[in-house]
Amino acid sequence: MRADADRATLAAIVREAAGARRARWSAPQLEASYSARAPRDVQGEVPFTGPCADLSGVAACALGASGLRPTLVLGGITRALRPVKFQAGLEVDLGGQTWVVGFGVSTTYLYPGRFVETKRRPWVFRVAPERLDDAVPFLAWFEEGGRAGLSRRIPGYDLARDIAWHAARHGALRWWWARRQALGRVDGARPERLADAAGRWD
Numbered sequence: 001m002r003a004d005a006d007r008a009t010l011a012a013i014v015r016e017a018a019g020a021r022r023a024r025w026s027a028p029q030l031e032a033s034y035s036a037r038a039p040r041d042v043q044g045e046v047p048f049t050g051p052c053a054d055l056s057g058v059a060a061c062a063l064g065a066s067g068l069r070p071t072l073v074l075g076g077i078t079r080a081l082r083p084v085k086f087q088a089g090l091e092v093d094l095g096g097q098t099w100v101v102g103f104g105v106s107t108t109y110l111y112p113g114r115f116v117e118t119k120r121r122p123w124v125f126r127v128a129p130e131r132l133d134d135a136v137p138f139l140a141w142f143e144e145g146g147r148a149g150l151s152r153r154i155p156g157y158d159l160a161r162d163i164a165w166h167a168a169r170h171g172a173l174r175w176w177w178a179r180r181q182a183l184g185r186v187d188g189a190r191p192e193r194l195a196d197a198a199g200r201w202d
Helices: 002-018 027-033 052-065 146-152 159-168 172-183
Strands: 021-023 045-047 070-077 085-094 097-103 108-112 123-127
Touching (some): 002 085, 002 097, 002 108, 027 045, 052 070, 052 085, 052 097, 085 159
Parallel strands (some): 021 045
Antiparallel strands (some): 070 085, 070 123, 085 097
């Protein structure tokens, strides 16, 4: 019974965090705030192309306040002909079973498992704070300076290039396409996707 209650709490908290508004941000907004805000500063809006660090931080703090202790996860992503990027997420242990929490552009993932190293994600790092602080940005748990320090941990990561990549994708057409994908999701189409957790696209 306790495990069922904890799973329900986990799903509710993740769904609430995922409900943030997906917005188009200007290049100056991205430069100032992309993956740099503390959870208490997110205030229900995230850049639509890169919500994972903000929403993982918000969800982590809410989980901690509920009595669940999440592990913060940072992955390094490498793909041919694309800049090295990062992925933020959570792992939550419930009664001996670990659950993955991941916030994508147009969907949210919640399923039993763990983040694992793959060819496209060769680096996976974990931090399990004793106490979460909503004044600390998600990435600052991994590197001093947060996003500015990621190049020390993820080979080839370049913050300026990453911000420029996101800025180039914040046009109306890409936002429209991402919105269409999010609103067109069929609940339960894939078991790892959390229903009703694609965010607000108004």
